Amino acid sequence: MQPGMPPPPGYQQGPPPGAPQEPVNSHMGWAIGAIFLFWPLAIPAIMAASRCNAAVAAGDYMGAQAASEDAKKWAKLATIIGICWYVLSCLIFGLASCGGLMAANSAATSTY
Structure with missing residues (x-):
């Protein structure tokens, strides 16, 4: 492209070389926290x-943004599935123990 000519349609010009880029959030903290909720997706x-x-350190901001979105997706899935898993487990074990207590209580109070 020659100086003074308008850019072609669809062309996006990035910042000049050496200009500071916006910081890219890697979501590493969220990913590490998700280990405790559902590790298969947190890895x-x-x-x-x-x-x-690594991409930020290499100066590849487009790759860093893509990896950031990927990390966010996996961390979000791990968090949602982990929370649902724990809630469901508490409900199942809570109801099972409640039913066991009721059966034990009725056996103790029945007369033969």
Whole structure:
């Protein structure tokens, strides 16, 4: 492209070389926290967050943004599934123990 000519349609010009970029959030903290909720999906989140940090260090901001979105997706899935899993487990075990107590209580108070 020659100086003074308008850019072609659809062309996006980035910031000049050496200009500071917006910081990219790697979501590493969220990914590490998700380990305690649902580790099978938190591991890909941690790996994507690591790729994001490496891409930022290499100056690849588009790659860093893509890895950041990937880490966010995996961390969000791990969080949602983990919370649902824990709530469901508490309900199942709570109802099971409640039913067991009721059966034990009725057996203790019945007369033969």
